Amino acid sequence: MARPREFDRDTALQRAIEVFAAHGFEGSSTPMLLEAMKIGRQSLYDTFGDKRTLYLEALRRYSEESTGATLSAMFDSHAVLQGIEQALLGFADDAVSGTSRACLGIHAVTEFGTSEPDVTAVTDAVAHRTLLAFESRLRDGIERGELAGDLDAMAAAQFLLATLSGLKVAARGGASQATLHGIVGVALRALAA
Amino acid sequence: MARPREFDRDTALQRAIEVFAAHGFEGSSTPMLLEAMKIGRQSLYDTFGDKRTLYLEALRRYSEESTGATLSAMFDSHAVLQGIEQALLGFADDAVSGTSRACLGIHAVTEFGTSEPDVTAVTDAVAHRTLLAFESRLRDGIERGELAGDLDAMAAAQFLLATLSGLKVAARGGASQATLHGIVGVALRALAA
């Protein structure tokens, strides 16, 4: 019909994710975004709306991918404890790979808390989804006797979610991969039979 | 000698801490700070230097107070596990009290990572101090047989530090006090003999 755009929408969005993760919403200026995304000013507003809309789409996109990868790793292994271990270790490895070590999800929570409904909708959804997956898998493990019989599945799920946050913060603060793996090792002790 | 200042420096700084914790460095504008601190523009620059210097002093002040309270709670109890439990529970209670539920320390790490040496100096120092205290107490507990004999004290200390971060992020995301207490309960299982 008309002139096709000269850039790839998805790669531009991916680059925006990195900028927002590294500097937050307030810390990311439009010039910074434009330079990183390698598009012109008008292209940003035509394609993504405004800065806030771009941020929300970046947050949604990041949340889906990040959550999906971690949870699927958990179900890869038949053994429950081993599956959880692989999920946590993979999560930790992702956290230290790359240069910025920043997580858009964590950054969104610390920057906005529960004050912005549009942001909270995304962060709550990913938390809920993760909790349900953890809880289900933990319940299986408890029933099968692979995990401690007196474990509270819901509390343990919330503990694992908090552990993920702790890993991300530690990674952002400069912790080594070995340190993160050590944390995972200790955390798993809380679940073992 | 001359005209005395009309405001209390410490309370003004305390109010600045709340603003920076809630909105981060980039998200806190000078008008926001002035209104919260209830001082005039020139008073801020005369008394605290510029925005960045104020931020660093706020971060230092917050770190000292927050770390001190948590670690002293740990040494209040003779029993090691109980002392750690009280430290974590007190930390969790602090995290849900107040309105903003924000932590300046966590916010500083997620916002700047390791990119700003002045900020990293503070966050690294508080992490190091906390790790040393945890490790020492954990070693005592292992020796006395109150904690698991095969526990790696250093890794467990890093695990506890990550748990603190996880608790703060969960609280900032809206978790209830009961949820945080549940997380603490599961976390302690990783240490028990």
Added chain:
DNA sequence: CTATTTATTGACTGATTGTTCCATAACAAA
């Protein structure tokens, strides 16, 4: 009292913020 020192107030700066307008360019369908 006067003199000196410091705090406060408000106006003001240049730079940067997010966003829009408009003219031009590039493509597809007729």
Added chain:
DNA sequence: TTTGTTATGGAACAATCAGTCAATAAATAG
């Protein structure tokens, strides 16, 4: 080729940013 539609690039917008200047006010010391 014309026409319709969309993308791009640059200039421009009002608003806000962090920070400064100068005038006034309030205190003490002599």
